[in-house]
Amino acid sequence: MSIVRVNFLPEFYLGEDAVLLTLDGSGVDEMKDAVEEARNNGSSRFVHDGVDQEFHIEPGAATVELSPSRVVWRLDQAKAAEISQDLVALGVPRDSGRTAGHFYIDMTSPAETLVISRDEYTDVVYPGVTPQ
Template identity: 80%
Template sequence: MSIVRVNFLPEFYLGDDAVLLTLDGSGVDKINAAVVEARNNRSSRVLHDGVVQEFYIEPGAATVDLSPARVVWRLDDAKAAEIADDLVSLSTPRGDGRTAGHFYVDMTSPAETLVISRDEYTDVVYPWVSPE
């Protein structure tokens, strides 16, 4: 089973709040497919492990609305393209054959930083924390 988890983590990134998107290899592929579909069709939806991930392309948007059973991504096309590029990079093994790594993406809400992580933090299941 693939890993796709989205958590709001207070003080996670250098003492600042962050949203952590934790993925394994098949999770990267699943979320990338959803982002690409949203870029092509203005929206997409994927269900994973009981959590609905909805992606909407909206001008000027860079937010993630979080609840335990639903994550709503509102991204402008440039932000969606940046995330898709990061996901493609995380799906490609480096020269040493390893794939673990992460990217930081500037967001506006609920935190200023989205951390997209592949094969890191996969053994940790963070407790649900509401960003409000």
């Protein structure tokens, strides 16, 4: 079973709020495929562990709406391309064979930073926190 978890974490990134996207290798592939489908078709969705992940391409958007059973990604083409490129990079093992790594993406809501992480934080299941 792959790992795809999205959490809002207060004070997670240098004392600032962040959205953490936790993935393993299969989860990276699922997210990459969904982002690419949305880039090509304007929207996409998949369900993972009972959580509906929806992607919508909208001009000027860079937001994530979180609830326990649904995550709605609203991204413009440039932000979707940036996320897709980072997912491609996370899908390729380094020369050392290591796969763990992360990228930081500027967002507008519910936090200014999205952390996309592969094979990090996978043993931790963060409680659902609703952004204020």
